[in-house]
Amino acid sequence: MRIEVYPKVSPEVLEREVQDATxxxxxxxxxxxxxxxxxLRSGLEECLSLLAPSQPGSTLVLSTSRSEGLKGFVTRVGSGIVKGDMQVKMHGLANTKGLGYYRLQLSGQSETSLHLPQLTDCRNFVQSALTTLPSSASVQTQKSLSLPTKTASAVIDSKLLTSQLDSLLSDIRSARGILKATPKSNLFPYHAVDGGLFEPTLPENLALDVTIQDAAIVTEIRLLEYVNTPSAGYAGITAALAGMNIDQHLSNFNFREKIAGAFKGRKQTAAGAVDGGEEGVCVYKGVEVRVKERIRVESQDPSLMSVVAKLGALEHNLAMGRTSLEIVMRSGCSF
Known part of the structure; x- marks a missing residue:
């Protein structure tokens, strides 16, 4: 692009005028x-109100789509699950006495709530963004300044504003990202829920995870089996050796036959365990386990969906302002 001024002026004067205009x-x-x-303050405050622990909270239905594996509900208040009732049907999990399923309950007492650290982190990031925003008094003071005063401090103010926008974008993107994905540290097998929060107490071979992904409450239940427990094969070998009478079975053929039968049973049992396991061997609570069965249910939370949408709109507006500021600053690179 070429700029022509009439009447003609010297290049030095033209450059100075362009710089003043910029x-x-x-x-x-x-x-x-x-x-x-x-x-932006009102939008961030709305996000805080949606994340705040206000009664009655959000009650979400838990239901597997094509089976009766998991049915029930959970109630979220703030950053915790304060109430829940789940009916679980899994092969190898004994039913609750008198019922055709295993029942897990979470009482409605505040001291027994199931904490969701993702919501706490999200709320902290939103609060941090609020503290970064300028006050209305400082904006009015800046607006009331004369044009020469604004122009004289424009370069310094632009650098400070750029830093402020970067901090706001970082907080809002972090808050939105937390509601979109779950950190690995909060997932199985790195995280374990306190089984004492439930009635009855969570069995040792049952792993429960309640996390947030894509603004939904995700409930995962895994039925575990221990890897280092004595298998049926070893039990067969022990029984074969214990039941062997040396006086009556001196034949090497009989001895080899019993050992071969025991190892055959062990091989079949081990193969069945590997094929039936959903995941490989992992360490959970300091013990090597294998997942036999898993149930996963996603329940969309309207409040969290609204928070994600609001944060996305705020992020878009901030990014546009940051880009506009960068373009003008780049055009005046000789500042």
């Missing part, structure tokens, strides 16, 4: 962005 544009853009930041 500074005036930069000063105007800084004022506009600061005013737009004030409107």
């Amino acid at each position: 500074l005036r544009e930069l000063a105007w853009l800084i004022t506009e962005i600061q005013e737009s930041l004030l409107s």
Whole structure:
């Protein structure tokens, strides 16, 4: 792009005028962005209210789509599951006495709530973004300054505003990302729920995870089997050796036959365990286990969906302001 001025002026004067015009544009853009930041406060405060522990909370249904593996509900208040009732049907899991399923209950007492650390982290990031926003008094003071004063401090103000926008974008992206994906540290086998929160107490061979992914409450139940427990094959070998009478069975043929039968049973048992396991061997609570069966249910939370949508809109507006500021600053690279 070429700029022509009539009447003709020297290149030095033209360059100075272009730089002054860029500074005036930069000063105007800084004022506009600061005013737009004030409107972000209401959006962030709405997100905080949706994440706040307000009664009666959100009651979500748990239901597997094509089976009766998991039925029930959970109630979320703030960053914790305060109430829940789950009916679980899994092969190898004994039913509750008098019922055709295994029943897990979480009482409605606040001291027994199941904590969701993702929501606590999300709330902290939103709160951090709120503290980064400028106050209305400082914006009004900046707006009331004369144009020469704004122009003189435009370069310094633009750098400070860029740092402020980067901090806001980082907090909002982190808060939104937490509701979209679950850290590995909160997943099986690295994380274990306190079994004492439930009635009855969670069995040792049952792993329960309640996390958040894509603004949904994800409930995962795994039925475990221990890897280092004596298998049926070893039991068969022990029984064969214990029941062998040396006086009556001196034949090497009989001895080899019994040992071969015991190892055959062990091989079949081990193969069945490997084929039936959903995942490989892992360490859970300091013990090597294998997952025999897993149930996973996602329940969309309307409040969390609203928070993700609001944070996405705020992130988009901030990114547009950051890009506009960067373009103007780049055009005046000689500042």
